[in-house]
Amino acid sequence: MTAAQHDPQPLPAPIPPVELRTPRRSEREEMLDGKLYNPADPELTALRERAGDLCTQFNALPRGDHETRAAVLDELLPRHGENLDILGPVFFDYGVHTTMGDRVFANFNFTVLDCAPVTIGDDVLFGPNVSLLPPMHPLRWQDRNVRKAADGSYYDYEYGRPIVIGSNCWFGGNVTVLGGVTIGEGCVIGAGSVVTKDIPPHSVAVGNPARVIRTISDADASALQDYAQ
Numbered sequence: 001m002t003a004a005q006h007d008p009q010p011l012p013a014p015i016p017p018v019e020l021r022t023p024r025r026s027e028r029e030e031m032l033d034g035k036l037y038n039p040a041d042p043e044l045t046a047l048r049e050r051a052g053d054l055c056t057q058f059n060a061l062p063r064g065d066h067e068t069r070a071a072v073l074d075e076l077l078p079r080h081g082e083n084l085d086i087l088g089p090v091f092f093d094y095g096v097h098t099t100m101g102d103r104v105f106a107n108f109n110f111t112v113l114d115c116a117p118v119t120i121g122d123d124v125l126f127g128p129n130v131s132l133l134p135p136m137h138p139l140r141w142q143d144r145n146v147r148k149a150a151d152g153s154y155y156d157y158e159y160g161r162p163i164v165i166g167s168n169c170w171f172g173g174n175v176t177v178l179g180g181v182t183i184g185e186g187c188v189i190g191a192g193s194v195v196t197k198d199i200p201p202h203s204v205a206v207g208n209p210a211r212v213i214r215t216i217s218d219a220d221a222s223a224l225q226d227y228a229q
Contacts, residue, residue, distance in 0.1 A: 018143040018157065031115055031160060032097065036138075039115070040155035051076060051095045059089040081122065086110060093135075101167060106130070116160030116179060121167030127191065130171050134160040134179035166201060186216060 020038065024030055027041035039045075054076040061069050073084060076095040081102035090110045092098065097114040101122035108128040112118055116134035136159050138144045146156045161179030169183060172191030177183070184201030193210040203212045 015142075017147075018138060020157065031158075032117065034116060034159060034161060036157050036159045038155050039158055040153065047094050047096065051092050054095065055089070055091055058086075061088075063087075080104070100124075107173070115158065116162045118163045118165075120165045121169070121185065123168050124165055125170045127171055127173035127175065129174045131176045132163050132165075133176060134163055136161055136179055188216065 018036065020030075020036055024035075025033075026043065027037045027039075028043055028047075031037040031039075031044065037044075039048075054072055058069060058072040058076065061072070063069075069088075070084075073080065073086060076090075076092060077084070077098060077100060078096060079098065080100040081104065083103045084100060085104070086106045087108050088110075089108065090106065091112070093113040093115055095112075095114065097116070098112055098118040098120070100120045101124070103123045104120055104126075105124070106126040107130070109130075110126055111131040111133075113131075113133050113135050118132055118134065138157065143157065146154050148154055161181075163177055163179060164182040165177075166183060166185030166187070168186045169189070170187075171177075171189045172193070174192045175189050175195065176193070177189075177195045181195050181198060183189070183195065183199045184203065186202040187199050188204045189195060189199070189210060190204065190206030192208070193206050194208040195205065196209040199205045199210065199212060202216045204214050204216060205212045
């Protein structure tokens with residue numbers, strides 16, 4: 001064995017923590033474009049605080065105060081359609097980045113962390129404890145951990161992936177939808193499912209991670225005929 005074979009191989013140089021690319025647009029523009037961004041940005045912080053205050057206000061209102069509740073939702077969700085029905089409590093990161101169609105219903109504890117665009121079609125039903133979660137964090141702790149800025153403030157880096165939900169979908173209780181997912185129209189997502197990949201239209205999907213177990217067809221129309229008699 002030669003002397004060279006006894007010499008330890010040099011370790012590869014560590015990869016430094018990720019840094020935001022420059023030049024860059026506003027942090028909000030970078031965020032909505034799916035780029036790495038700093039959520040401690042003053043504009044983003046102000047938007048989240050406003051949404052948080054509106055959620056707190058809505059959640060504290062009596063259920064029967066329909067006019068005031070509707071007015072708060074108009075501020076929180078300016079891109080919603082007609083006949084929006086949210087029971088509350090409700091939790092939105094921004095609200096202004098979520099678009100909803102007509103006749104959307106959300107049961108208790110509806111959570112939408114809309115750091116990326118969230119688009120919801122018409123006639124979508126959300127059971128209790130449904131969460132739509134676009135935020136993503138780097139996998140390496142060196143890139144993910146909170147950092148300290150020169151002024152003493154703390155920040156981290158995140159990015160988001162949009163969520164698109166087609167019309168006429170029904171989500172059972174405790175469903176979680178992760179960022180980057182598109183769910184086609186007419187789907188049923190079973191209770192407790194975690195949706196990590198796209199679901200094709202007119203599918204029943206269940207499980208963690210959610211998988212398609214069958215397609216919904218006209219044959220399902222007979223299932224409730226006995227109740228109609």
